[in-house]
Amino acid sequence: MQHLKYFTILAIIFHFQLSNADLQFFYKTEKSEEKDTIFEGEILTVIFVTNNNQDVECQPTYKSIVTVSKKGSDNSSETICAVKGLRLGEEWLQCVDERNPSELPTRVQVVVIRDQDFIDKIFPFYVTAIVLLLNVVFGTEVSLKDIKFILLRPKPLIVAAVCQFVLLPPFGLVLARVFDYEPDVALGLVMVACAPGGGNSNTASFLVGGEVPLSISMTFFSTAIAIGTMPLNLWIYGRFASNDPNFTAETIPYFQMTRTLILIVIPVAVGMVLISKAYKVTSRVMRYAKPFVFVLFLTFICTAIYRSRFVFQITPLKGYLGAVLLPIGGFLIGGIGAWCLGLRASQTKTISLEVGMQNAGIVISMTLVVFSQPKADLNSIMPICIALLTAAVATPLYILHYLVYKYNKRYRKICDQNKEAQLMEREMFEKTLIKEDVDPIDNGAMEEGSSIGESSVTGSKDEKQCQRTDEL
Known part of the structure; x- marks a missing residue:
């Protein structure tokens, strides 16, 4: 009796695991290929196999990528669903046993792609x-x-x-x-x-x-x-x-x-x-x-x-x-x-x-x-x-x-005024670059004098331009 009791408990646990296990399924396209990817307009067959001869109900997630319809089967343990691709996208079908809708659904992926030219x-x-x-x-x-x-x-x-x-x-x-x-x-x-x-x-x-x-x-x-x-x-x-x-x-x-x-x-x-x-x-x-x-x-x-x-x-x-x-x-x-x-x-x-x-x-x-x-x-x-x-x-x-x-x-x-301000900024920048390229230490006395004269003139011009920019 003790062994029979343990056997009964194990049988109940085993049945509980089977009833809540994911559904077994496999794919079949019109080209007899076992894959989850089809072209637009092509039909993908998804065959579900249950251990308790129950029908399977499938609902698409997004409603616009594929359509799902049931097909008859000679085998009572199989449920055949025809999935037609409407437009490109990745769809997940939510599939459950009709007699046990409270169980967690099995997610079946269907990928629809465009025919590439x-x-x-x-x-x-x-x-x-x-x-x-x-x-x-x-x-x-x-x-x-x-x-x-x-x-x-x-x-x-x-x-x-x-x-x-x-x-x-x-x-x-x-x-x-x-x-x-x-x-x-x-x-x-x-x-x-x-x-x-x-x-x-x-x-x-x-x-x-x-x-x-x-x-x-x-x-x-x-x-x-x-x-x-x-x-x-x-x-x-x-x-x-x-x-x-x-x-x-x-x-x-x-x-x-x-x-x-x-x-x-x-x-x-x-x-x-x-x-x-x-x-x-x-x-x-x-x-x-x-x-x-x-x-x-x-x-x-x-x-x-x-x-x-x-x-x-x-x-x-x-x-x-x-x-x-x-x-x-x-x-x-x-x-x-x-x-x-x-x-x-x-x-x-x-x-x-x-x-x-x-x-x-x-x-x-x-x-x-x-x-x-x-x-x-x-x-x-x-x-x-x-x-x-x-x-x-x-x-x-x-x-x-x-x-x-x-x-x-x-x-x-x-x-x-904005255009004029842009031009003045650019002119002042160009003059700054020219000044940086000239090294006053390497110049002679005469060149130094001339450069000082030029810089004073340039400086006065720059001051006027800066003042004009500030006014703008």
Whole structure:
């Protein structure tokens, strides 16, 4: 009797473990492959095996990636479900025994990917080549003298960096949580919020009367700083991008992103070296290279729109709202930050555009190179929308600046005074460099006398210019 008692207890424990164990299942596609990945429109068969001849009920998590329907089976211990892929994404089916719905569900992963054509296959390499080439061209627009000029007046640079890498990332996280995006889409939005400024802010600064040299320098420094700040911000905020239980921030490849950013900064440095060491040859080549790059860039836009047509098919209205609000928020954060520190209007406009126009192209390139499908496509949805809609948001700013400058005398006077102040700052900086290059100790007595005379004249001019700058 004692042995029978122990046997009964063991049987009850064994039955309890079986009844609460995960369901046994395996996959079968239309091509008879046992895998969890299918193309859009393809049907995946999931066969469940139970030890108690019970039916299995499956419900999708997101409702829009796949559809699930039951199929009959000759074997009473099997339940066959047909899962059809509707659009790309990662789905988790929640499956339970119908007779024991209170048990913890078994999670069954289903991955839906797009059928890759020739353009899809070469696009990651094409994007990388375009980004590298554009950064070489961008580097030729930055000289060491410009960098030194900005470093000696670092306030605008510091304001832009704080707004861009300290204030904008949490704002992007707030947008992702408020609109409750799917995990990969939310991560794409946060990635853009953590990215450096884009080269399009340089053109925008020119169109609205900003300071183009300052814009170029800020773009260069933000790209260099992003090597460390972008992975750090993603580590801080990426884990909170989504409250979806299927999202794990540990899968974000921080090291690979850092390596990609380094590869992007190197061409900028190459362009700077070329323009400083071989100015004549580089300038001659760039006269022909820039139209070529412009045509290449237009080709890239057309190719990107064709390749990214799936984005317009699956992006909901709230996705476009987030893509519009991020640059608008960046404009406001940068503008308010510069205004609070008392920077002049032209600097305020430049910083505002630099913070609001993030380099979504870098993020798209990173997602295609770093992530596998379908994460690469899903993470690029928001960067693509932001890249397209940022121009739409900035266009009214160009029009507003043109109209106000033309019809408002006070605003026109402020803009003209800002231009004059920029020129005077630059002239004084150039004269300072010339003075530093001349060593008065090595000069002769006559040269010393002449230099003293020249310096007195120059000093009086500088005093007048300083006084004029203070008045402005």
